Amino acid sequence: MNNNTRFKKPLRRLLYGASAVLILFYLIVLYLGLKPDVGVEYEMYYISHEISEWPGYGNLSYDYGQVEYLTENTYRNSDGKYVSHPVARRRGDGWHTSGRFDGTWSNDEESILYYIFNEDTNKVTISITVKDYLTEYGFVRAxxxxxxxxxxxxxxxxxxxxxxxxxxxxxxxxxxxxxxxxxxxxxxxxxxxxxxxxxxxxxxxxxxxxxxxxxxxxxxxxxxxxxxxEPSTDGTCSVDIYLGETYIGTFNQPGEFEFSVDADIVKDELYELKFVSDEDTSFLLWKVNITNQ
Structure with missing residues (x-):
């Protein structure tokens, strides 16, 4: 056996070993890419794009009774001064993504907010404020x-x-x-x-x-x-609200609305608060408050 043959075998084993390590590394990276171990907020914003703005880690969680506003960080009040509000950074599909200082307009037949509740409950009361309401016939006013x-x-x-x-x-x-x-x-x-x-x-x-x-x-x-x-009287030009698959209620004009419903809410699970609008109907949502009473 000459010197070349003596050195080739160990070198070949070394190259095979290095190749196997690289293949294993790429398989691990591929697996982590397909099944990333990241927070739900990261996954819904960066990977599945189900939410339209970065909420921050843990900020899809919700404590009952926390009033949130569908606006930007600041809002100009009637005196012309800027005030801060706790912002609902949980908007999914179906909302305008700019110019949201006086609320957020819906812009699709389904407009979704995502919630992860911090406590189990079997009853919720959902309070919302709708600032404006638009149909194909004009702005709705009583x-x-x-x-x-x-x-x-x-x-x-x-x-x-x-x-x-x-x-x-x-x-x-x-x-x-x-x-x-x-x-x-x-x-x-x-x-x-x-x-x-x-x-x-x-x-x-x-x-x-x-x-x-x-x-x-x-x-x-x-x-x-x-x-x-005037608001519709025949059920058209209205908006239905669902929490998950549970029907919550309906509204068809601006105002403050409160809906109570029996619903089995499980802690730390993801829920959709879904607004289903009739065709050519849009609303300006200002604030949301959910309680377990």
Whole structure:
């Protein structure tokens, strides 16, 4: 056996051993990457992207009775001063992620907050404050004087008015009837208005057409483009709340709401507080408080 052969065998064993160690190292790294031993906050923010902001380790935990605000770190109050609030950094999918100084707008059919409760309980009371509420018909306000049904008619009338402004008397008649505005008195008013404007050599504006609308609230909304409507009475344009799979309650306008429900809450488990909105419905959530009473 020559010297080369004598040195090659140990060197080969050494290289095989080093390769085996590297393979084992990569397998361990791969396993840890697939099953990382990290906190739930880290996993939901950096890996699964289920939450939209970094809450900090342990900050998905929740003590009953802790009032949290759906805002940024600071908020400008009515006096123009900045004040600090305990922020609910537990927002998942379905929320706007910027401009959240007066609350957070929902922007999807499902908007989720995540909670890990620090105590077992079999009953919870959820209190929320909703600052604003928007549907396809306008901003919802109690006692606004305009129902959603009327607002739907108004929407058709506005489309007709837009056509009238840029068209002729004939176009006005067609627009009024095509958009479903078959109310004879309204159509006649529009026709007369168009004739009068033409006779005087005046421009037929959206504001002048709006004067033919049947009520002050409709006229006002027609040219401001921002109407206020009454809450729905038929269950549409509403938001349902669920804690896990348990139905909590429903709201359909701004205000302060409190919902109590029997629910088996297990300590240290992850729960979803889910807001399920009807289509074209959004709300501005300001604060949340959950108690075990």
């Amino acid at each position: 006692n606004s004087g305009l129902t959603m049904k009327d607002a739907a008619v108004l929407s058709k009338q506005r489309k007709s008015a837009d056509k009238i402004v840029s068209g002729t008397i004939e176009t006005a008649i067609i627009a009024a009837t095509d958009e479903g505005n078959s109310h004879r008195s309204w159509v006649l008013k529009v026709i007369n208005l168009a004739k009068e404007a033409n006779a005087n050599g005046e421009e037929l504006t959206l504001l002048s057409v709006a004067s033919a609308f049947p009520s002050e609230s409709l006229r006002r909304a027609s040219y401001t483009g921002c109407e206020y409507v």
